[in-house]
Amino acid sequence: MNFTEVPFTDPNAARIYRDYMNRVRRIARKLDRATQQEIVMEINSHIYESFQGESNYAAHETEKLLDTLEHLGQPELFLKPLIADKAMDQATHTFNPIKVVRALILNLTNGISYFLFALCYLLLFSFLIAIILKEIFPTEIGIYSNYKNIFVIGSVEDQYQDLKLADEYFMPIMLVLSAVVYLIITFLLKIKRSLNRRRTA
Known part of the structure; x- marks a missing residue:
């Protein structure tokens, strides 16, 4: 469906309308x-x-248009949460890291739910990067734990190599953790969409 401008006879109304639509774009x-x-x-x-x-309406179309635009509100304000939500949806469907980061930046002011999204994506990317690094540095990368049960995923200095745990299970553990985090992200998205539908219902 092609975009068709709303026709106005008053040049002032046409200018106001085009300026508003350009802001939306x-x-x-x-x-x-x-x-x-x-x-x-x-x-x-x-x-x-x-x-x-x-x-x-030709006699008072500028006044009518201004009333309509006032009712809609400033696009910089009312479109911000919509754009942020759409960006997050696109990012999760494509799983493009750049789009994910952009969507999270757009949503930083949208509350604690997006802080949780950011945290989950950070964990997911960390686990996936750990898998890649394990292939490149098989002896250096692993899961390490001291006697206080503090776990480290990654690389440590040589003197701590004896703290490495279950090295043969590193890949399965990382894959399971990645899957769990991905399921959490999916679950959070479903909750958020459900809440958004209730607000707009």
């Missing part, structure tokens, strides 16, 4: 092209529908 630029278009079309449709039922 600029904010939505952080998302993929299809989602950008979806958001722009939704805002545009809302503006268009606000003029339906008006038999002769």
Whole structure:
């Protein structure tokens, strides 16, 4: 579906409308092209529908438009949580590390749930990197524990090599931990989407 501008006879109304839509596009630029278009079309449709039922709005279309835009609010404010949520959805579907980091940065101000997401992704990436490093440095990388049951995953100095635990099970342990963290992320996403639906219902 192609984007069609709302027609205005008053050049002031047309300028205000285009400026507002450009602000929406600029904010939505952080998302993929299809989602950008979806958001722009939704805002545009809302503006268009606000003029339906008006038999002769040309005489006061600037005033009507300003009322509509005031009702919508500043796009920099009301679109921020929507953009952040969409970015997180895209990041989790593609599992692109760059997109994940960008989504987490966008969501830093959105509460404790995204702190948990950031922590889980950090753990997940750490476990996956540990698997890769184990292949490259098989004798140096491992799971180490002292007598106080403090565990370290990674590399330690040579004098602590005797603290290495179950080296032959390193890969399975890392894979299990990665799977557990991934399941936690999926569970948190389901809870968040459910809460978002209740708020918008």
